Amino acid sequence: MSEKPFRIVVLISGSGSNLQAILDELHVPHGTGAECVLVVSSHAEAAGLQRAEAVGVATQVVPMADHPNREARDDTLAQVVAEADPDLVVLAGFMSILTANFLGRFPDRVINLHPSLLPSFPGVDAIGQALQWGVKITGVTVHFAEVEVDAGPPVLQEAVPVRYGDDQASLTARIREIEHRLLPAAIRLFADGVVTRDPGDRRQVSIGSEGELG
Numbered sequence: 474m475s476e477k478p479f480r481i482v483v484l485i486s487g488s489g490s491n492l493q494a495i496l497d498e499l500h501v502p503h504g505t506g507a508e509c510v511l512v513v514s515s516h517a518e519a520a521g522l523q524r525a526e527a528v529g530v531a532t533q534v535v536p537m538a539d540h541p542n543r544e545a546r547d548d549t550l551a552q553v554v555a556e557a558d559p560d561l562v563v564l565a566g567f568m569s570i571l572t573a574n575f576l577g578r579f580p581d582r583v584i585n586l587h588p589s590l591l592p593s594f595p596g597v598d599a600i601g602q603a604l605q606w607g608v609k610i611t612g613v614t615v616h617f618a619e620v621e622v623d624a625g626p627p628v629l630q631e632a633v634p635v636r637y638g639d640d641q642a643s644l645t646a647r648i649r650e651i652e653h654r655l656l657p658a659a660i661r662l663f664a665d666g667v668v669t670r671d672p673g674d675r676r677q678v679s680i681g682s683e684g685e686l687g
C-alpha cells in the first residue's frame with residue numbers, strides 16, 4: 474500500500490446510506506489507505522451531509538438553482554471537486570445528470586452506483602421499473618460514468634433476486650444491502666490500482682490479473 478492516501482470525493486443528493494458504507498468500510502481509521510476528503514451534495518437538506526460532518530469530512534453544496542444551466546453548474550462542481558484533488562469521484566445516489574463540463578475534467582475517474590443490472594432499467598426509479606416488468610432478477614451495477622446516462626461500462630455487477638410479493642420497500646432494502654458491500658469493494662479495487670480499461674475497446678474493464686488471461 475502506498476504512503477499517500479487514495480483520495481475519494483463522494484457526490485450525493487439524499488440519504489447517503491452508501492456514503493455511510495464508504496465511511497464505515499474505507500475511511501481513514503480503517504487503515505485501508507483510502508480517505509474520503511470531500512462530500513458534495515446537490516441539495517443543502519441532504520441527510521448524507523450530516524453523515525460526513527459526523528466524522529469530520531468536509532462538505533460542500535452545489536445546487537442547480539444557483540446556476541443558469543447544467544453546464545454552468547458542472548463548471549462550479551468540477552472546480553469544487555478538483556480543489557480536493559481526488560483520485561476517484563464516486564456518484565453515490567447523486568440524482569442529477571452530469572455533462573462533459575464535469576466528466577471531461579476527470580476522465581476514467583468517475584464511477585456511478587445504479588440499482589439495477591444495467592443495461593436493464595437505466596434512469597430514475599430503477600427498482601420500480603424492475604417491479605413493473607416482473608423480472609425475477611435485478612441487481613446492482615457500479616460503472617464508469619460517461620455523458621450518456623447509466624451507459625458507461627460496468628466495473629462490478631451483482632444480481633439480486635426479486636421475490637414474489639416484493640414491493641418497493643422490500644426490494645429496495647435487499648438492493649441497498651448489496652450496494653453497501655459492492656460500492657466499497659469497487660472503490661477498494663481502484664485504490665489498489667487493479668481496474669483497467671482496455672485501450673483498444675474501452676467498454677472492456679479488467680480487474681487485476683483478468684486483463685492478462687487472454
Ligand code: GAR
Nearest residue numbers: 487488489490491492566586587588
Ligand atoms: C442508491 O440506491 C443508488 O443506487 C441510487 O440512489 C440510491 C441512493 O441511496 N442511484 C440511482 O438511482 C442513480 N441512477 P443513498 O442516498 O441511501 O446512498
